[in-house]
Amino acid sequence: MKNIAIIGASGYTGAQITSLINAEANLSIQGLYVSENSLDKGKPLSELYPIYSHISLCLNPLTDDAKHTIVATVDAVVLATDHAVSLHLAAWFYQQGVTVFDLSGAYRFQDLAQYPKWYGFTHEYPEALAEAVYGLAEWNAAKIINSKLIAVPGCYPTASLMALKPITHLLTDTFPVINAVSGVTGAGRKAQLQTSFCEVSLTPYGVLGHRHQPEIVTQLGQEVIFTPHLGNFKRGILATITVKLKLDTSASDISQAFECYSASELVTVKQNQFPKVDDVVLTPNCHIGWKYDEATGYLVIASAIDNLMKGAASQALQCIKIHFDALQNT
Numbered sequence: 273m274k275n276i277a278i279i280g281a282s283g284y285t286g287a288q289i290t291s292l293i294n295a296e297a298n299l300s301i302q303g304l305y306v307s308e309n310s311l312d313k314g315k316p317l318s319e320l321y322p323i324y325s326h327i328s329l330c331l332n333p334l335t336d337d338a339k340h341t342i343v344a345t346v347d348a349v350v351l352a353t354d355h356a357v358s359l360h361l362a363a364w365f366y367q368q369g370v371t372v373f374d375l376s377g378a379y380r381f382q383d384l385a386q387y388p389k390w391y392g393f394t395h396e397y398p399e400a401l402a403e404a405v406y407g408l409a410e411w412n413a414a415k416i417i418n419s420k421l422i423a424v425p426g427c428y429p430t431a432s433l434m435a436l437k438p439i440t441h442l443l444t445d446t447f448p449v450i451n452a453v454s455g456v457t458g459a460g461r462k463a464q465l466q467t468s469f470c471e472v473s474l475t476p477y478g479v480l481g482h483r484h485q486p487e488i489v490t491q492l493g494q495e496v497i498f499t500p501h502l503g504n505f506k507r508g509i510l511a512t513i514t515v516k517l518k519l520d521t522s523a524s525d526i527s528q529a530f531e532c533y534s535a536s537e538l539v540t541v542k543q544n545q546f547p548k549v550d551d552v553v554l555t556p557n558c559h560i561g562w563k564y565d566e567a568t569g570y571l572v573i574a575s576a577i578d579n580l581m582k583g584a585a586s587q588a589l590q591c592i593k594i595h596f597d598a599l600q601n602t
């Protein structure tokens with residue numbers, strides 16, 4: 273049995289991972305935490321989310337005493353907090369010897385120079401950062417097993433990388449073009465004008481300047497053009513990606529490349545059939561569909577995930593299981 277504290281549990285990803293961990297026989301929840309002065313401290317999680325009425329846990333303020341109790345009693349912490357909050361909490365828990373699964377972007381780049389540009393802070397913890405590994409579960413299991421600081425990928429990078437990583441050897445110098453639409457929960461639970469009901473209408477945002485572009489490029493090892501869109505639905509991401517493949521690539525080369533997922537229960541790949549967001553919402557699955565024009569060398573791939581599940585909480589759970597199941601066998 274592994275005991276896990278969840279920090280940021282009142283937020284969308286925090287509540288989602290609470291429900292996932294609560295359903296696991298080999299995991300127990302040490303406690304749920306919000307900020308020290310949170311308006312929600314002391315409330316039952318089920319008051320915020322009646323759908324979780326079967327979970328009888330309250331939201332505790334993350335005081336210094338609470339942090340020390342966590343260190344003394346847990347095997348791991350999940351940080352479902354903003355990047356600037358995770359930056360300090362992840363380093364602190366890591367320095368105390370606690371394994372950290374961080375859902376934010378604060379530890380996804382090894383290159384310190386990226387943080388001021390994309391996250392607006394200077395990274396103060398190079399030692400913890402050096403230990404951090406990128407938690408794209410299907411692609412990084414060996415590193416996830418051996419690290420005590422796992423940086424769970426962003427939602428758009430997850431959808432994009434799951435589609436593109438199998439075919440990196442077939443790509444040309446022409447940049448893949450990624451157009452992705454996310455549901456509004458991608459922006460988190462706190463009130464913001466641009467995500468309020470009357471304001472949301474399908475539109476691109478962060479054009480040629482979204483922080484997930486360099487995250488995708490770093491993990492793919494190839495430049496891409498990435499354009500996110502906000503859609504008027506709650507959950508889910510659909511990334512539709514156009515790529516130019518090397519001369520003489522055949523459809524069967526592509527089928528063969530996607531065979532890398534044949535043993536995965538969570539990833540489905542189909543030729544000439546495209547996924548819908550509704551097929552993956554509330555699931556940990558990634559559905560990929562592709563169509564190839566051999567005459568021009570253009571391939572279109574669509575990748576669908578639930579941003580709060582494979583894009584955050586269920587991917588974090590995959591990482592937790594990979595990490596602890598492997599340790600159990602040693």
Ligand SMILES: NC(=O)C1=CN([C@@H]2O[C@H](COP(=O)(O)OP(=O)(O)OC[C@H]3O[C@@H](n4cnc5c(N)ncnc54)[C@H](OP(=O)(O)O)[C@@H]3O)[C@@H](O)[C@H]2O)C=CC1
Nearest residue numbers: 280282283284285306307310352353354376458460461584
């Ligand atoms: N939403 C999504 O689809 C995805 C989000 N992510 C990342 O996951 C993280 C969480 O996102 P999301 O769930 O959407 O965010 P939310 O805004 O919905 O939730 C943030 C949570 O953090 C808590 N919190 C804020 N400050 C502190 C603090 N100082 N100490 C402890 N808890 C604090 C908040 O509660 P309170 O303010 O009351 O204290 C709340 O519980 C972010 O880094 C986000 O970028 C990653 C992938 C997908």
Ligand SMILES: CC(=O)N[C@@H](CCC(=O)OP(=O)(O)O)C(=O)O
Nearest residue numbers: 375376377426427428454458459
């Ligand atoms: C719709 C929406 O606003 N989505 C978020 C992405 C959420 C995510 O993946 O989180 P990370 O910030 O942890 O990478 C955005 O574009 O900022």
